[in-house]
Amino acid sequence: MxxxxxxxxxxxxxxxxxxxxxxxxxxxxxxxxxxxxxxxxxxxxxxxxxxxxxxxxxxxxxxxxxxxxxxxxxxxxxxxxxxxxxxxxxxxxxxxxxxxxxxxxxxxxxxxxxxxxxxxxxxxxxxxxxxxxxxxxxxxxxxxxxxxxxxxxxxxxxxxxxxxxxxxxxxxxxxxxxxxxxxxxxxxxxxxxxxxxxxxxxxxxxxxxxxxxxxxxxxxxxxxxxxxxxxxxxxxxxxxxxxxxxxxxxxxxxxxxxxxxxxxxxxxxxxxxxxxxxxxxxxxxxxxxxxxxxxxxxxxxSKKLQDLQIHWRNELTQARATALLLRLADSLFESPILTIPQAQEILDVTYRSAQQNVEKLVNAGILFQVSEGSYGKVFIAPQVLQVIEE
Known part of the structure; x- marks a missing residue:
């Protein structure tokens, strides 16, 4: 100095x-x-x-x-x-x-x-x-x-x-x-x-x-x-x-x-x-x-995240989504990376029920699997990550 x-x-x-x-x-x-x-x-x-x-x-x-x-x-x-x-x-x-x-x-x-x-x-x-x-x-x-x-x-x-x-x-x-x-x-x-x-x-x-x-x-x-x-x-x-x-x-x-x-x-x-x-x-x-x-x-x-949440809710509601599925979709704004055991904890359901709900979000194009194989699957919600990171 x-x-x-x-x-x-x-x-x-x-x-x-x-x-x-x-x-x-x-x-x-x-x-x-x-x-x-x-x-x-x-x-x-x-x-x-x-x-x-x-x-x-x-x-x-x-x-x-x-x-x-x-x-x-x-x-x-x-x-x-x-x-x-x-x-x-x-x-x-x-x-x-x-x-x-x-x-x-x-x-x-x-x-x-x-x-x-x-x-x-x-x-x-x-x-x-x-x-x-x-x-x-x-x-x-x-x-x-x-x-x-x-x-x-x-x-x-x-x-x-x-x-x-x-x-x-x-x-x-x-x-x-x-x-x-x-x-x-x-x-x-x-x-x-x-x-x-x-x-x-x-x-x-x-x-x-x-x-x-x-x-x-x-x-x-x-x-x-x-x-x-x-x-x-x-x-x-x-x-x-x-x-x-x-x-x-x-x-x-x-x-x-x-x-x-x-x-x-x-x-x-x-x-x-x-x-x-x-x-x-x-x-x-x-x-x-x-x-x-x-x-x-x-x-x-904030508005982008809110708009994304509304968009997902509208799409899932039109597909007759359950309250559990809507709750899981909302949780992705808190953590856009998810495993099935975490979904099970979030929803307080059986492993099979959590798996089914995760699969529905995958089919809706909300979640994508990034891990390989059938054990320890990891899923991401890239749209949420994009808004946070951009």
Whole structure:
């Protein structure tokens, strides 16, 4: 980290640290909120974001069965947020892994199992956080609980799961030394002070609009970098959880990882620009544009899934489908990869009855068998996967 780039930063200060025989500088961000002039362009971008988010919130309130759509959105977020950190798992891989299949024969090459488990951990962490909001506000304890589940049994499992770091860390290329770091976050004593101030800001009243505040908080958490591993994923999780915690959305339907992954270099550069030069304006416009883009994307994706569900129901009803068959078809929106034992569990019927219902969905062109042979059959609903992945 070139200390000269941060020497005159209006958003923080440098402190000298000793790492082995090396002497370098770490960056300690100022406490929130900063003084920012919200100019016309920021207000216009904020208005666009609020309007798009409001449309998504309205859609969420009118969904007849929102759980059918929440699960796909959570898994899409898990895949894309983890991909920013270098995992090689896609949506179909994740669904297959959840059904006990590391790969889909003839459809997808298998990802490293550690990658699949990391993405599944993200799903479970997000689901835990959504449930935990009912009993605990977002705070340092809440954040540690998320981290403990995120790195359980995967990369980072030896980096004090659920505990803030006790050692200096840094951001740089894999295998690089601290002197070659792109960014060095606060030393441990200053880190704890920054975290306490961040927690206070989470619960304080602030005159900035909520979406602006979430943009500030995301930068602040990433610049503190309080864990030895998993900081980026936790930081992105907090965005989605704050939208719910602050009642900006009634359901967990908005995630920004797709936008950050698409503009990965800008994502990094804009946050670094805050630390170096105090460029809050560029970051906030970028962040708010992401809210707008992903809100619109979520509306389109939600409507496509709802239209597909209605289309299937109409076709199956015309063919005099039973309530069991309709229930099984609906379940494909929660998990578009299915085995007969899973169908049996979903419907609470005999194996033979589950098999017959699966065969009816195959005959209707809704399910397709992807495994070979007659034992351990695996089926996919490609139309659902296409909407989630596209």
């Amino acid at each position: 070139n200390a000269d780039d941060f020497q005159n930063s209006p958003t923080g200060r440098l402190v000298q640290i000793e790492e082995g025989n090396n002497s370098c500088y770490a960056f300690v961000p100022n406490s929130l909120p900063p003084v920012i002039e919200l100019d016309i362009e920021i207000w216009r971008t904020l208005s666009d974001a609020d309007r798009a988010l409001g449309e998504l919130a309205g859609l969420g309130r009118t969904m007849p069965n929102p759980t059918l759509l929440i699960r796909p959105f959570i898994r899409r977020e898990a895949v894309l947020s983890s991909r920013i950190e270098g995992t090689q798992t896609n949506i179909a891989n994740l669904y297959a892994y959840e059904t006990g299949q590391l790969s889909l024969p003839g459809v997808l090459p298998p990802p490293p199992e550690g990658d699949a488990q990391e993405v599944l951990n993200y799903v479970r962490t997000l689901e835990y956080g959504l449930d935990r909001l009912s009993s605990l506000p977002i705070c340092l304890r809440f954040i540690c609980e998320l981290h403990e589940r995120l790195v359980d049994g995967v990369r980072g499992k030896n980096a004090a799961p659920g505990e803030f770091r006790r050692y200096q860390n840094y951001i740089g290329q894999s295998g690089s030394i601290i002197n070659d770091a792109r960014f060095i976050p606060p030393p441990v004593p200053e880190m704890h002070q920054c975290l306490n101030e961040l927690e206070k800001y989470l619960h304080d009243n602030c005159n900035y609009p909520p979406l602006i505040r979430i943009g500030l908080i995301h930068y602040q958490f990433e610049s503190i970098h309080p864990f030895m591993d998993g900081n980026g994923r936790i930081g992105r999780l907090l965005i989605s959880l704050l939208l719910l915690n602050w009642n900006l959305l009634p359901l967990p339907l908005l995630y920004l990882s797709a936008y950050f992954e698409k503009h990965r270099q800008k994502y990094y550069d804009f946050m670094l620009g805050i630390s170096k030069h105090g460029n809050w304006r560029e970051w906030l416009i970028f962040f708010l544009q992401g809210v707008t883009e992903q809100s619109k994307d979520a509306v389109i994706r």
